[in-house]
Amino acid sequence: MTEDAHARLRQELADLHGALVEAALVVWTAGNVSARAGGGHFLIKPSGVPYGDLTPESMVLCDLDGNPVEGQQLKPSSDVFAHAYVYRHRPDIGGVVHTHSTYATAWAARNEPIPCVLTAMADEFGGEIPVGPFALIGGEDIGKGIVETLESHRSPAVLMRNHGVFTIGDTPRSAVKAAVMCEDVARTVHLSRQLGEPFPMEQPDIDRLYDRYQNAYGQ
Amino acid sequence: MTEDAHARLRQELADLHGALVEAALVVWTAGNVSARAGGGHFLIKPSGVPYGDLTPESMVLCDLDGNPVEGQQLKPSSDVFAHAYVYRHRPDIGGVVHTHSTYATAWAARNEPIPCVLTAMADEFGGEIPVGPFALIGGEDIGKGIVETLESHRSPAVLMRNHGVFTIGDTPRSAVKAAVMCEDVARTVHLSRQLGEPFPMEQPDIDRLYDRYQNAYGQ
Amino acid sequence: MTEDAHARLRQELADLHGALVEAALVVWTAGNVSARAGGGHFLIKPSGVPYGDLTPESMVLCDLDGNPVEGQQLKPSSDVFAHAYVYRHRPDIGGVVHTHSTYATAWAARNEPIPCVLTAMADEFGGEIPVGPFALIGGEDIGKGIVETLESHRSPAVLMRNHGVFTIGDTPRSAVKAAVMCEDVARTVHLSRQLGEPFPMEQPDIDRLYDRYQNAYGQ
Amino acid sequence: MTEDAHARLRQELADLHGALVEAALVVWTAGNVSARAGGGHFLIKPSGVPYGDLTPESMVLCDLDGNPVEGQQLKPSSDVFAHAYVYRHRPDIGGVVHTHSTYATAWAARNEPIPCVLTAMADEFGGEIPVGPFALIGGEDIGKGIVETLESHRSPAVLMRNHGVFTIGDTPRSAVKAAVMCEDVARTVHLSRQLGEPFPMEQPDIDRLYDRYQNAYGQ
Numbered sequence: 001m002t003e004d005a006h007a008r009l010r011q012e013l014a015d016l017h018g019a020l021v022e023a024a025l026v027v028w029t030a031g032n033v034s035a036r037a038g039g040g041h042f043l044i045k046p047s048g049v050p051y052g053d054l055t056p057e058s059m060v061l062c063d064l065d066g067n068p069v070e071g072q073q074l075k076p077s078s079d080v081f082a083h084a085y086v087y088r089h090r091p092d093i094g095g096v097v098h099t100h101s102t103y104a105t106a107w108a109a110r111n112e113p114i115p116c117v118l119t120a121m122a123d124e125f126g127g128e129i130p131v132g133p134f135a136l137i138g139g140e141d142i143g144k145g146i147v148e149t150l151e152s153h154r155s156p157a158v159l160m161r162n163h164g165v166f167t168i169g170d171t172p173r174s175a176v177k178a179a180v181m182c183e184d185v186a187r188t189v190h191l192s193r194q195l196g197e198p199f200p201m202e203q204p205d206i207d208r209l210y211d212r213y214q215n216a217y218g219q
Numbered sequence: 220m221t222e223d224a225h226a227r228l229r230q231e232l233a234d235l236h237g238a239l240v241e242a243a244l245v246v247w248t249a250g251n252v253s254a255r256a257g258g259g260h261f262l263i264k265p266s267g268v269p270y271g272d273l274t275p276e277s278m279v280l281c282d283l284d285g286n287p288v289e290g291q292q293l294k295p296s297s298d299v300f301a302h303a304y305v306y307r308h309r310p311d312i313g314g315v316v317h318t319h320s321t322y323a324t325a326w327a328a329r330n331e332p333i334p335c336v337l338t339a340m341a342d343e344f345g346g347e348i349p350v351g352p353f354a355l356i357g358g359e360d361i362g363k364g365i366v367e368t369l370e371s372h373r374s375p376a377v378l379m380r381n382h383g384v385f386t387i388g389d390t391p392r393s394a395v396k397a398a399v400m401c402e403d404v405a406r407t408v409h410l411s412r413q414l415g416e417p418f419p420m421e422q423p424d425i426d427r428l429y430d431r432y433q434n435a436y437g438q
Numbered sequence: 439m440t441e442d443a444h445a446r447l448r449q450e451l452a453d454l455h456g457a458l459v460e461a462a463l464v465v466w467t468a469g470n471v472s473a474r475a476g477g478g479h480f481l482i483k484p485s486g487v488p489y490g491d492l493t494p495e496s497m498v499l500c501d502l503d504g505n506p507v508e509g510q511q512l513k514p515s516s517d518v519f520a521h522a523y524v525y526r527h528r529p530d531i532g533g534v535v536h537t538h539s540t541y542a543t544a545w546a547a548r549n550e551p552i553p554c555v556l557t558a559m560a561d562e563f564g565g566e567i568p569v570g571p572f573a574l575i576g577g578e579d580i581g582k583g584i585v586e587t588l589e590s591h592r593s594p595a596v597l598m599r600n601h602g603v604f605t606i607g608d609t610p611r612s613a614v615k616a617a618v619m620c621e622d623v624a625r626t627v628h629l630s631r632q633l634g635e636p637f638p639m640e641q642p643d644i645d646r647l648y649d650r651y652q653n654a655y656g657q
Numbered sequence: 658m659t660e661d662a663h664a665r666l667r668q669e670l671a672d673l674h675g676a677l678v679e680a681a682l683v684v685w686t687a688g689n690v691s692a693r694a695g696g697g698h699f700l701i702k703p704s705g706v707p708y709g710d711l712t713p714e715s716m717v718l719c720d721l722d723g724n725p726v727e728g729q730q731l732k733p734s735s736d737v738f739a740h741a742y743v744y745r746h747r748p749d750i751g752g753v754v755h756t757h758s759t760y761a762t763a764w765a766a767r768n769e770p771i772p773c774v775l776t777a778m779a780d781e782f783g784g785e786i787p788v789g790p791f792a793l794i795g796g797e798d799i800g801k802g803i804v805e806t807l808e809s810h811r812s813p814a815v816l817m818r819n820h821g822v823f824t825i826g827d828t829p830r831s832a833v834k835a836a837v838m839c840e841d842v843a844r845t846v847h848l849s850r851q852l853g854e855p856f857p858m859e860q861p862d863i864d865r866l867y868d869r870y871q872n873a874y875g876q
Contacts, residue, residue: 023246027680027841028834029875030777048875075876078869100777100841106848109774109855117328119356119382120249120319134858136865137776162858163776177247184246184319191325193852195412198328201353201381208355212297218248218267219294242465336547338575338601339468339538396466403465403540410544414631417547420572420600427574431516437467437486438513461684555766557794557820558687558757615685622684622757629763633850636766639791639819646793655735656686656705 001038009035010056013043016097016176021051023180025101031164032077034087035172036094040064042087046074064088078137085143086168095172097179100164103186107131108159114189117198121185122206123213126154129182134161142166154210157182220257228254229275232262235316235395240270242399244320250383251296253306254391255313259283261306265293283307297356304362305387314391316398319383322405326350327378333408336417340404341425342432345373348401353380361385373429376401439476447473448494451481454614459489461618463539469602470515472525473610474532478502480525484512502526516575523581524606533610535617538602541624545569546597552627555636559623560644561651564592567620572599580604592648595620658695666692667713670700673754673833678708680837682758688821689734691744692829693751697721699744703731721745735794742800743825752829754836757821760843764788765816771846774855778842779863780870783811786839791818799823811867814839 001009016033020026032045043059060076061069066084068076077083083096107114107129114129116122121129132149135141146166149158156178157167165182169175192198220228235252239245251264262278279295280288285303287295296302302315326333326348333348335341340348351368354360365385368377375397376386384401388394411417439447454471458464470483481497498514499507504522506514515521521534545552545567552567554560559567570587573579584604587596594616595605603620607613630636658666673690677683689702700716717733718726723741725733734740740753764771764786771786773779778786789806792798803823806815813835814824822839826832849855 028837046876078874100775100845102841102845103848105775105845106852109845109849110853111856112853117381118319118324134856134862136862138869162774162856180247184321188319188321188324188328190848190852191322191409192328195325195409196329196331199330199353199381205353205355212357217297219265336600337538337543399466403538407538407540407543407547410541410628411547414544414628415548415550418549418572418600424572424574431576436516438484555819556757556762618685622759626757626759626762626766629760629847630766633763633847634767634769637768637791637819643791643793650735650795657703657731 006037007056009037009043010059013045013059013172014054014056016172017045017051017054019176020097020099020179023183025099025179025183026051027100031099032079032083032097033172033176034077034080034083034096036087037061041069042083044080044083045077047077049074079142081139082137082142082146082166085140086146086166089143089147090168092170093168095169095175097167097169097172097175098164099179099183101179101183101186103190104129104157104159104165104182105163106190107186108164109162111161113159114186115198115200116206117189117192117201118185119201119209120181121189122201122209123217124178124181125157125185126210126214127206128153129155129157129159129186132158132160132166134163225256226275228256228262229278232264232278232391233273233275235391236264236270236273238395239316239318239398242402244318244398244402245270246319250318251298251302251316252391252395253296253299253302253315255306256280260288261302263299263302264296266296268293298361300358301356301361301365301385304359305365305385308362308366309387311389312387314388314394316386316388316391316394317383318398318402320398320402320405322409323348323376323378323384323402324382325409326405327383328381330380332378333405334417334419335425336408336411336420337404338420338428339400340408341420341428342436343397343400344376344404345429345433346425347372348374348376348378348405351377351379351385353382444475445494447475448481448497451483451497451610452492452494454610455483455489455492457614458535458537458617461621463537463617463621464489465538469537470517470521470535471610471614472515472518472521472534474525475499479507480521482518482521483515485515487512517580519577520575520580520584520604523578524584524604527581527585528606530608531606533607533613535605535607535610535613536602537617537621539617539621539624541628542567542595542597542603542620543601544628545624546602547600549599551597552624553636553638554644555627555630555639556623557639557647558619559627560639560647561655562616562619563595563623564648564652565644566591567593567595567597567624569597569599570604572601663694664713666694666700667716670702670716670829671711671713673829674702674708674711676833677754677756677836680840682756682836682840683708684757688756689736689740689754690829690833691734691737691740691753693744694718698726699740701737701740702734704734706731736799738796739794739799739803739823742797743803743823746800746804747825749827750825752826752832754824754826754829754832755821756836756840758836758840758843760847761786761814761816761822761840762820763847764843765821766819768818770816771843772855772857773863774846774849774858775842776858776866777838778846779858779866780874781835781838782814782842783867783871784863785810786812786814786816786843788816788818789823791820 167178
C-alpha cells in the first residue's frame with residue numbers, strides 16, 4: 001500500500017467512525033471500526049478516545065497479532081485482539097465494526113438471535129442474525145466466537161452474548177453498513193414482537209431476496 | 220413538460236429525499252421517492268446510492284414500464300417496477316414513496332393493519348392503514364398489491380407484509396407527507412397498545428374529520 | 439400593546455414554534471402555539487404551513503371569537519376556536535400550545551390520565567395529567583373540554599381523548615414548557631409501566647414539591 | 658486554585674452541561690453538573706436557566722454548605738444541597754451530575770435497580786446500579802441517600818426513587834460519562850427485559866471486566 005493509499009485509508013476510517021455517531025450506534029468512547037491496511041497490518045480506533053477527537057492520524061496501525069507497529073501515537077482499542085483474530089482467519093475480510101447498539105445488544109443480552117421476518121433483513125443478512133458465545137475481552141475468545149459463529153451463517157453480523165455487535169465486510173464501509181442495518185432490523189423486529197408474533201417468511205423467499213440484493217442491487 | 224419544469228422537478232425530488240432523512244424514515248440507501256414527469260415518464264432515486272450523495276442529476280428518468288430512458292447516468296431503484304405499476308394504473312397519482320420506517324414496518328411484519336384511533340389518523344388516512352400482500356421485488360407483484368389494497372381504502376399508505384410502507388399522493392410532496400404521518404401514527408398507536416387497548420373512534424367522527432381535513436385544512 | 443411589543447410577540451411566537459420542532463413534539467404541519475396579544479386579540483400559527491416556513495409575519499392575529507382581523511396574510515390554524523375559547527374563559531392565560539406529541543397522545547388514545555409518580559411531574563403538574571373528552575374540531579367543544587377538565591386539576595396540560603395535548607400558561611413560553619415537560623413525563627411513566635407498576639408517591643410529598651417548584655425555583 | 662484555573666473550570670462546566678444536552682439526558686432546565694473548585698468550594702448550574710443560556714460566568718460558586726459565595730450573579734440549582742453533601746462526605750469526588758434521563762428514571766420510578774447483564778455495565782458500574790431512597794429536595798436527605806447508597810456499591814450512579822439519577826466521579830467529566838453510560842445501559846436492559854429475561858452474567862466475569870476497564874482501558 002502506497003503512502004497515499006495509507007493516508008486515504010486513515011481518512012476513510014476516521015469518517016466511518018463519524019458514520020457510527022451519526023447513526024447513533026455508539027456513545028462516549030464505546031465501539032470501533034478497523035480496516036485491513038495490507039502488508040499484514042490493519043488500522044483501528046485508539047482506546048478510550050472520544051469520537052469528536054478522532055483524527056486520521058490517531059488511528060493505530062497494528063500487525064495481525066494485534067500489536068501496534070512502532071511509531072504509533074496512541075494505544076489501540078482494547079478490542080484489538082478480536083479484530084486481529086478476524087483478519088488472520090478471514091482473508092476475505094477488509095473491515096470489522098464493533099458497537100453496543102441498543103436494540104441489537106438487547107437481543108444479545110437475552111442470548112436470542114434475531115429472526116428473519118423482514119425483506120430488508122433477507123437482503124442484507126440472508127437469514128437470522130446469530131448469537132455468539134459469551135467471551136471475555138483481551139484474548140482470542142471474542143475473535144474466535146465471531147469467526148466460528150459466522151461460519152454457519154450468511155449474516156455479516158453477530159450478536160456476542162451479553163456484550164454487543166460485531167460486523168464484518170469486504171471493505172470497512174460494508175462492515176459499517178452491516179452495523180447500521182443490524183440495528184435497524186433489530187429495532188423493527190423488537191417492536192414488532194412487542195405486540196405479537198411477526199409473520200414468518202418462507203426460506204425460498206429469503207433465498208431469492210438475498211441472491212438478488214447481493215448480485216443485482218446498486219450501481 | 221418544459222426543460223425548466225423538468226429541472227425543477229429533479230430538484231424537488233432530491234429535496235424530498237432529504238425530507239425522508241430528516242424525518243428519520245430511512246437508513247443507508249433504503250427507501251425512495253418518485254415523481255410523475257409527464258409524457259409517459261417518471262423520475263426515481265438511483266439504486267443503492269447513499270442519501271448524502273443524491274443530486275438532481277442523479278435521479279433516473281424512466282418510462283411507465285420502469286425502463287430508464289436513454290442517457291441516464293445511473294440505474295434506477297430496484298423498486299422501479301412497483302412505482303411504474305402505480306403510475307400506469309393510477310393516472311391521478313403524481314408521486315410514490317417507499318420506506319422501511321420502523322414502527323410502520325413493525326405492524327407490517329405482524330401482518331396487522333393500524334387501527335384508526337387518533338384524530339390525526341382520521342384526518343390524513345380516513346380510517347385504518349391497511350396491509351397489502353407479501354410480494355417479491357422485481358416484477359409487478361408489489362405494484363399490484365399496492366394498487367389493489369388501496370382501492371378499498373381512503374388511506375394513501377399501505378403496509379406491505381414483512382416489507383415496509385408505500386404511500387401515494389397527487390404530488391410527490393403529498394406522498395412524502397403521507398409517509399411522515401404514517402410513521403407518526405404507527406408509533407403513537409403502537410405505544411398506546413403497549414399498555415392497553417386504545418379507545419375506539421366512531422366511524423361518523425372519522426368521516427367528519429377526514430372530510431374537513433381534506434377540504435378545509437391549510438391555506 | 440405598542441407596535442414594537444406586537445412585533446416582538448410575533449417574533450417570540452415564531453421562535454416558540456421552533457422550540458416545538460427542536461423538542462420533537464410535532465411533525466409536518468401539526469401542532470400550534472398562540473399568544474394573547476392584548477386588546478381582545480391573540481396571535482396563532484397559520485393553518486397547514488410547514489414549521490420551516492413560519493415567519494413572525496405569518497402569525498395570524500385573531501379576535502377572541504377566533505376570527506382573523508382584517509389584513510392578515512393567511513388563514514389561522516384550524517384549532518383557532520379552541521384557543522379562542524381558552525382566552526375568553528381564562529383571563530389569566532397568556533399562551534396556549536397544542537401538539538400530538540407521541541407518548542402523551544398514546545395515553546390520550548387509551549383515555550388514561552398519567553399518574554404522578556415522578557418528582558418532576560409533581561413539580562410542574564402538581565398531580566396527574568388528566569384526560570379531557572373526545573371533541574370534534576371546529577367549534578367550541580375542544581376549548582370547553584380543555585377549560586372544564588383543567589378546572590379541577592393543577593396541571594397546565596390536558597390530554598384530549600384520541601387526539602393530543604393542550605397546554606396553557608401565563609405566558610406562551612410557559613405553555614411551551616408545559617408541553618415539553620408533559621411529553622417528557624408521559625414517556626418516562628410509559629416506560630416505567632412497561633415493566634411493572636411505578637412506586638406510588640404520597641399526596642403530601644406531591645404538594646410540597648409543587649409548592650416549592652412554583653414558588654422557589656428559578657431566578 | 659488560580660484565577661486562570663477557575664476560569665477554565667467554569668468553561669469546562671459550561672461545556673459539560675452542553676454534553677448533557679447533546680446526549681439527550683435533559684430537557685428544558687432540568688438536570689445539573691457541579692465541579693469541586695478547591696478551597697472548600699464548588700461550582701454548580703444556576704437554578705432554572707435554560708441550557709442554551711448557560712455561560713461560564715453564570716455558574717454559581719458555593720461553599721460546602723451549599724451557600725453561594727458573595728458576588729455570584731445567580732441563585733444556584735435547587736439541588737445544591739445534595740451536591741454539597743456529597744462534596745463534604747466524599748473528599749475523593751470532584752464532580753456530581755444530576756439528570757432525569759428517561760430510561761434510568763423509569764427504573765427509579767419502579768424502585769428497581771438495573772441488573773448487570775451487559776459487559777459495558779460491568780466495565781463502568783462493576784455490578785448493578787442501585788436505587789436510593791425517596792427524599793425531598795432542599796435539605797440533606799437527597800445527599801445522604803446518594804452517599805449511603807453508593808457506599809455499598811461500585812457504581813458511580815444511583816437511581817433516586819421516583820426522581821432521577823445522580824452520578825459521581827473523580828472529575829466532573831467522569832461524572833458526566835457515568836450519566837451517559839447509565840442511561841445507555843438503562844435503555845438496553847429495559848429493552849432486553851421487554852421480550853424476556855436477560856441472560857445472567859457470572860460475578861467473577863463482572864469482576865474481571867470491571868478490573869480491566871478501571872485499570873487498563875484508555876490512553
